[in-house]
Amino acid sequence: MTRYIIPLTTCITVLAIQSATINAQDKPSQSVGVARLTEPVVTAINKGLASLAKKGVQNADGSWGGNQNRVAETALSLMAFMLPGNVPGRGVYGRHMNLAIEYLLNIGKSQRGYIGTPRNHAGMYEHGLAVLALSEAWGQSKNPRIGSALRAAVDIILRSQNREGGWRYSPEPRDADLSMTVMQLVALESASEAGISVPQTTIDKAKDYVLSCQDETSGGFKYQPGGGEPGFARTAAGVMSLIMCGQRNLKQTQRGIAFLKAYPENVKFGKGFSRFHYSHYYAMQSMYQSGDADFHLWYPKISATILSTQKEDGSWHGAHGTAYGTSLSILILGVPYRYLPIYQR
Amino acid sequence: MVKAKVVASLLNLLFAVYAAAESPPATGRYISQLEGSDWILRSEALHYLAEHEVQSALTPIRSIAEDKSENPWIRGRALIALCKIQTQKDLPPLLLEFSSAPESIHRAAAGEALENYTGTAARNLALRLLSDTVPAVKYRAMATYASMEGAAAWSTIDPPTRAPDPPVLPLAARALAFTGTDEALARLVTLVDDLFKTQGQAETIVRFLADIPEPKLIPLYLGMLEAIEPEDPVFPAIISAIGKHDPADTEDAIRQLLTAGRESATFTAARVITLLIQAPKLGKPLRDALSNAKEIETLQAGLTALGCTEMQPDLHREFFSNFLEHAETNLRTLAIRCLSHCQKANLYEILANIIEDKDKIVRYAALNALLLAPLDKAPTGKLVAYLESSLASTDEPTRALGFKILAHAGNSEDFKPALSMLGDALKSTDDVRREAVASALGSIAPDNGIAPVARSQGYITDWMIVGTFYNDKEHKAFTGELPPEKNIDFNATYPSTYVWALRGNQNKPGEKPIEREVTWNEASVDRTNGKLRMGPLLPPPGTFSLAYAVADFNCTATQEAFLSIDGDDAFKVWFNDKMLAEEIAPYQHRQSCIVSRSQIAIKLRPGINRLLVKSANIGHEWWVRLRLTDADGKPIEAHKQ
Numbered sequence: 001m002t003r004y005i006i007p008l009t010t011c012i013t014v015l016a017i018q019s020a021t022i023n024a025q026d027k028p029s030q031s032v033g034v035a036r037l038t039e040p041v042v043t044a045i046n047k048g049l050a051s052l053a054k055k056g057v058q059n060a061d062g063s064w065g066g067n068q069n070r071v072a073e074t075a076l077s078l079m080a081f082m083l084p085g086n087v088p089g090r091g092v093y094g095r096h097m098n099l100a101i102e103y104l105l106n107i108g109k110s111q112r113g114y115i116g117t118p119r120n121h122a123g124m125y126e127h128g129l130a131v132l133a134l135s136e137a138w139g140q141s142k143n144p145r146i147g148s149a150l151r152a153a154v155d156i157i158l159r160s161q162n163r164e165g166g167w168r169y170s171p172e173p174r175d176a177d178l179s180m181t182v183m184q185l186v187a188l189e190s191a192s193e194a195g196i197s198v199p200q201t202t203i204d205k206a207k208d209y210v211l212s213c214q215d216e217t218s219g220g221f222k223y224q225p226g227g228g229e230p231g232f233a234r235t236a237a238g239v240m241s242l243i244m245c246g247q248r249n250l251k252q253t254q255r256g257i258a259f260l261k262a263y264p265e266n267v268k269f270g271k272g273f274s275r276f277h278y279s280h281y282y283a284m285q286s287m288y289q290s291g292d293a294d295f296h297l298w299y300p301k302i303s304a305t306i307l308s309t310q311k312e313d314g315s316w317h318g319a320h321g322t323a324y325g326t327s328l329s330i331l332i333l334g335v336p337y338r339y340l341p342i343y344q345r
Numbered sequence: 346m347v348k349a350k351v352v353a354s355l356l357n358l359l360f361a362v363y364a365a366a367e368s369p370p371a372t373g374r375y376i377s378q379l380e381g382s383d384w385i386l387r388s389e390a391l392h393y394l395a396e397h398e399v400q401s402a403l404t405p406i407r408s409i410a411e412d413k414s415e416n417p418w419i420r421g422r423a424l425i426a427l428c429k430i431q432t433q434k435d436l437p438p439l440l441l442e443f444s445s446a447p448e449s450i451h452r453a454a455a456g457e458a459l460e461n462y463t464g465t466a467a468r469n470l471a472l473r474l475l476s477d478t479v480p481a482v483k484y485r486a487m488a489t490y491a492s493m494e495g496a497a498a499w500s501t502i503d504p505p506t507r508a509p510d511p512p513v514l515p516l517a518a519r520a521l522a523f524t525g526t527d528e529a530l531a532r533l534v535t536l537v538d539d540l541f542k543t544q545g546q547a548e549t550i551v552r553f554l555a556d557i558p559e560p561k562l563i564p565l566y567l568g569m570l571e572a573i574e575p576e577d578p579v580f581p582a583i584i585s586a587i588g589k590h591d592p593a594d595t596e597d598a599i600r601q602l603l604t605a606g607r608e609s610a611t612f613t614a615a616r617v618i619t620l621l622i623q624a625p626k627l628g629k630p631l632r633d634a635l636s637n638a639k640e641i642e643t644l645q646a647g648l649t650a651l652g653c654t655e656m657q658p659d660l661h662r663e664f665f666s667n668f669l670e671h672a673e674t675n676l677r678t679l680a681i682r683c684l685s686h687c688q689k690a691n692l693y694e695i696l697a698n699i700i701e702d703k704d705k706i707v708r709y710a711a712l713n714a715l716l717l718a719p720l721d722k723a724p725t726g727k728l729v730a731y732l733e734s735s736l737a738s739t740d741e742p743t744r745a746l747g748f749k750i751l752a753h754a755g756n757s758e759d760f761k762p763a764l765s766m767l768g769d770a771l772k773s774t775d776d777v778r779r780e781a782v783a784s785a786l787g788s789i790a791p792d793n794g795i796a797p798v799a800r801s802q803g804y805i806t807d808w809m810i811v812g813t814f815y816n817d818k819e820h821k822a823f824t825g826e827l828p829p830e831k832n833i834d835f836n837a838t839y840p841s842t843y844v845w846a847l848r849g850n851q852n853k854p855g856e857k858p859i860e861r862e863v864t865w866n867e868a869s870v871d872r873t874n875g876k877l878r879m880g881p882l883l884p885p886p887g888t889f890s891l892a893y894a895v896a897d898f899n900c901t902a903t904q905e906a907f908l909s910i911d912g913d914d915a916f917k918v919w920f921n922d923k924m925l926a927e928e929i930a931p932y933q934h935r936q937s938c939i940v941s942r943s944q945i946a947i948k949l950r951p952g953i954n955r956l957l958v959k960s961a962n963i964g965h966e967w968w969v970r971l972r973l974t975d976a977d978g979k980p981i982e983a984h985k986q
Contacts, residue, residue: 217880217887217967227935251881259885264845264859 041333044307045084047314048330052077052323053096054313061106062099064323071107071117071126072320074100075133076327082133083334088141101137104130105145113152114171122169124160127153128183135190154191157184158202164212164225165205177224178213181206182237182282189244207245210238211252219255232268233275235259236282243289257290261297269301271309277318277328280306284332303333372399379405388422395426403430410439421454428458436466444470449479456485460492468493475501484509484516491523498524506532514540515553522557530561537565547579555586560594563587567602571613584620596624603627603634608643611635615646623655632664641673648676652683659687669699678710685714692718693731701734705743708735712746716753723754729762736766748781752788760789764798771801774978780874787873796869803980804875805896805956805971809835811865812883812892815842815858816961820929822891823915823961829893830919830959835865846888846964868894870970879960879967891961894969897953898983904949906981911941912969917959920947932963944974949981 037045051057058064058077065073078100081093088097108115108130115130116123131153138146156171166176167184185206192198212225213234220230221238239256247253260268260283267273268283280302287298306329310316318325371393378390379402387409394402409415410423424443431437436459444455456474459467471493474486487505491498502520506529509517514536521533540546547569554562566587573579587595599622602614611634618627628651635647648668651661658665661683668680681699684690692714699711712735724731728751735747751763763786770782779802786798796806811829816822828839842858861884868882877894880887908925910918915929925945930938960969973981 215880216878217962217965218885219880219887220885229935255881255885262843262845262859262885267845 037334037336038303040307041303044310044314045330045334047310048316048326049081049084049086049093049314051314052080052326053093057323058096058099062101062103064100064327065321067117068120069117069126069320069324071104071115071120071123072129073323073327074103075126075129076331077323078104078133079136080327080330080334082136082140083331083337085337088137088143097137098141098143101134101141101143101146104134105143105149108149108153109145113149113156115149115153116171122180124167124169124171124180125183127156127171128167128180128187131157131187132190135187135194135196138194150191150194150196154188154196154198157188158199160184161202161205165207165209167206176209178210178221178234179223179237181209182241185210185241186244189241203245207242207247210241213238214252214256218259219252220259221256230259232260232263232273233279233282236279236286239286240282240289243286248289257286257294260286261294265301269305271305275319277325277332280332281328284335288335299335306333372397372401375399376402376405379409384416384419387419391419391422391426395429398430400430403427406430407439417448417450421450421457424451424454425458428461431461434462434464436462436470441470444474449477449482452477452479452482453485456482456489459486459489463493472501480510480513481516484513484520488516488519488523491520494524496524496526496529499526499529502529506536509536511546514546515549518550519553519557522554522559522562525559525561530565534565534568537569547573547577548582551579551582551586555582555589558590560590560598563590563595563598564601567598567610567613567617570617571602571607571609575616584617587617588621592622592624595622596627599624599627600630603630606637608638608640611638612640612643612646615643615650618650618656619646619653623650623653625655625657625660628656628660632661635664641676644668644676645679648679648683652679652686654686658683659689662687662690666695669695674704674706677704677707681707681710681714685717688719691722693722693724697731700732705740708743709746712743712750715750716746718754720754725756726758726762728755728759729766733766744778745781748785752785755785755789757789757791757794760786760791760794763789764794768801771798772980783873790873795871795873798873799870799875800982800984801980802873802875803972803974803982804870805877805898805973805983806870806875807898807985808868808870808877808894808896809865810868810877810879810882810892810894811839811863812879813841813843813863813887813890814839814892815844816889816891816963818889818932818963820915820961823917823929823959827891827893830957833895833957835895838862838864843884843886844889845886874970875972876968876970879962879969887962887967888964889962890967891959894958894960896956896958896971896983896985898956898985900949900951900954902951904981905976906947906949907944907974907976908947909941909943909972909974910945910970911939912960913940913966914938914963915940915961916969918971919955919957921950921955922957929961935965937966938963954983 052064063070063074064077078097081097086093086097088094088101104115107117111118114123114127116126120126131150134146134150134153138150157167160167160171160173161184162168162173162176164176166178166181168175168177168180185203188198188203188206210221213221213223215222215230218230220235222228222230223234235256239253239260242248242250242253242256268279273279284298284302287294306316310329315322316325316329318328375390375393378386381387391406394406406423406427410420410427412420421443424439428437428440440455440458443451443458446452446455452474456471459471459474468490471486471490474482475490477483477486484505487502491502498520502524506517506521518533518536518540521529521536537550540550551569566583569583570580599614599617602610611631614634615631618624618631631647631650635644638644638647648665650656651664652658665680665683665687668676671677671680681696684692684695696711696714700708700715702708702711729736732747732750735743736751738744738747751759755763767782767786770778773779783798783802787795790798800806814822814827828837839862840860841863842860844858863884866882868877870877871881872878879892883890883892908920910916910926912928913930914932917927918925925947926942928940928942930940932938956971958969958971960967973983975981
């Protein structure tokens with residue numbers, strides 16, 4: 001399977017930050033162009049990657065992180081390296097990336113295709129992230145095992161979809177929640193783009209599940225269809241997954257975007273915002289995919305917060321570990337890079 | 346006796362639950378349980394730890410086995426567990442000690458523990474215990490000896506198994522099962538027959554045989570099933586025992602059973618297929634056997650088995666269809682259900698006449714089956730004609746199923762014919778029927794078809810709305826007066842504020858409201874139930890908010906009318922500048938807070954009439970709904986200016 005990588009031919013130049021007027025009922029008519037990165041952002045990303053590659057940070061088995069979320073931290077770190085165009089097996093980070101891919105493949109092999117950290121009760125999160133990372137790596141890496149591992153891993157996702165169309169913590173079709181469903185949906189979309197066969201009915205059912213989580217009054221997304229309140233993180237995730245399913249102009253997607261935009265700025269862009277990285281990983285991609293106006297409204301503010309929290313050694317603190325914080329910070333900052341197919345508009 | 350039975354079933358259950366687990370999840374708890382005083386719990390723990398061969402439990406178990414002050418039975422169970430967990434090949438000294446103990450219960454335990462060993466020493470010890478004078482020890486040793494020697498044990502076990510006393514019958518049966526020769530199994534069948542005549546022994550023998558991996562036992566189990574009533578409590582134990590065998594062996598045994606020519610055998614085979622071994626290759630033999638069946642129960646069991654998804658019901662479509670005209674209602678409905686499992690069956694074609702059947706039970710089954718049918722088989726554009734008799738039925742459940750199918754399988758191509766047939770019901774004073782029809786039509790209506798359906802029922806559908814404005818929990822803004830209600834100007838822009846009181850930012854005290862500008866926009870109800878849902882029409886978050894809605898509609902003459910209003914959480918309504926109603930529901934967190942006013946008398950004037958609504962929401966759902974009817978309760982359609 002050949003993956004198409006769109007190289008950035010232009011040099012990275014200074015991002016022209018434009019102010020935009022907030023309109024809670026923006027119509028989906030924004031133009032979509034190429035965004036560029038500022039020099040401080042590029043420097044921060046490079047320092048962040050270097051911190052992940054520093055001796056002793058990557059585990060001997062190719063993974064990053066502690067025992068709890070090792071697969072997730074590895075998948076995210078691998079994506080962070082690929083984001084600015086690094087290729088597995090080549091260049092400064094080629095070996096790190098190859099090792100990471102090997103680690104994910106070995107975990108999958110030892111668990112009949114399932115790539116969640118053993119004994120992690122929410123292993124399906126990790127499984128989805130691993131599928132996403134491997135899908136993005138497939139075609140860039142020469143590792144011949146990726147294809148079969150992806151097929152097996154995707155098969156597990158397909159078999160674990162529940163009747164409502166969603167997924168939950170473990171690879172079995174029981175109950176479902178929005179957060180896990182979005183993770184699997186993104187993974188499936190990415191795998192599908194990579195050439196793995198994914199039935200459209202699975203995507204449609206998952207999309208319906210995501211839509212069923214939308215709160216009628218606010219347009220935000222809830223954890224599960226039945227009840228609870230909508231939240232920023234889950235709305236960002238819901239919107240992102242709908243956009244990935246080609247539903248950018250859907251009324252519900254636009255309502256979700258309006259929800260994200262109306263959310264108080266001092267809270268959502270604040271350093272102490274709950275689930276900061278998780279929320280903005282999805283929110284930033286949503287705004288980027290939504291169009292130039294939304295992107296320019298969002299990116300300068302979130303990148304300012306992230307830049308201000310980078311540590312001396314180039315890493316970022318994260319709720320689930322340093323590799324988690326660092327890789328997600330890079331993935332948020334680097335959204336305008338378009339080497340990863342999933343980041344392409 | 347009762348206690349022993351409880352323990353036995355408990356042990357069986359535990360074994361079934363935990364046998365497949367890769368690692369014992371409750372090791373710690375069971376090791377602690379060994380220290381208790383309740384012998385049932387201790388024996389349960391011993392069984393569990395032995396089944397999972399938990400090495401860390403060896404020391405406490407050995408302590409129990411060695412402790413001479415312990416209850417002799419528990420000591421025996423401890424020895425058996427110990428020998429199962431230990432990996433050494435040589436006979437442990439403790440086992441030898443038990444085998445020579447004065448208490449027969451210890452010698453019997455030694456005989457049972459001996460099953461874990463092979464070799465000359467074990468064989469000789471089994472032979473020595475075989476000569477024990479206590480039957481429980483002798484027969485236990487005999488079963489162990491047979492497990493070691495197999496067919497070669499026949500000459501040794503032949504005499505004692507000819508007429509064993511009832512208490513040792515299960516052990517004799519076990520010895521015969523291990524021996525496995527034709528003569529041994531023939532005798533086993535005779536013993537089982539005897540056992541089944543003895544109340545309560547059936548479950549015991551199944552327990553004593555269940556772990557023996559001899560495929561020749563499967564026909565024996567099937568014979569047991571055939572001999573008992575379907576509701577017999579031993580039934581699950583037998584099914585569980587069969588389930589431990591290789592599915593291929595079970596499949597062979599069932600195939601054999603189906604050629605027996607006995608109706609009871611066919612019935613048994615069908616039940617086992619349904620419960621245990623859904624092998625598609627058994628489909629044809631089962632069908633052949635069923636062709637000679639006379640009993641309704643046998644045919645029901647057969648249809649149930651063939652209708653299982655794993656049995657590839659599509660292969661049996663013709664067979665199922667043969668029962669659609671059967672005199673027995675149960676068989677007809679079952680055949681319909683089986684057909685609904687056939688992916689390739691065109692149920693709309695097959696059931697076209699049956700949905701009009703005189704027998705309502707059959708009719709319901711057919712209509713329910715259509716709800717499971719693949720949507721691509723539905724007669725698009727002709728669904729209303731297809732369902733005509735159901736939609737017009739005087740039987741309420743039939744009609745409801747008809748509406749359900751229309752909503753489920755219909756699409757916008759069916760909307761016009763549906764509206765033409767059911768449109769009158771929208772003006773009905775029978776609210777249940779009206780709402781059912783509106784809901785079905787709403788499911789298939791194109792976007793521009795929703796409002797007309799709602800309008801036909803008298804709902805006000807076309808509005809201008811503006812919002813949101815901040816409204817606190819005390820409804821200060823709602824009870825006060827804001828600019829839009831002082832002077833309605835659809836071109837005006839209003840400054841407004843909102844607070845974010847949703848999860849993650851719980852309206853902190855002193856938090857500054859966020860400013861924005863709002864304008865009037867056109868809005869229309871998007872549900873056939875007539876609700877004007879505010880959330881999708883206004884900017885987020887919609888909590889602690891209020892909005893205004895205005896509807897101008899035309900009348901040709903003066904008319905007495907009645908206005909009904911409901912909404913969530915609060916509303917004020919003015920008609921032609923005169924306030925008609927004001928209602929505020931008590932706030933309930935995360936719950937609907939609905940208030941309503943019914944049948945407010947108003948007088949419509951010729952020309953334009955205006956409704957102004959002020960609607961407020963603290964949290965959760967937010968909507969308002971207005972309906973106009975005449976004196977007879979019939980809807981009045983309000984068309985916008």
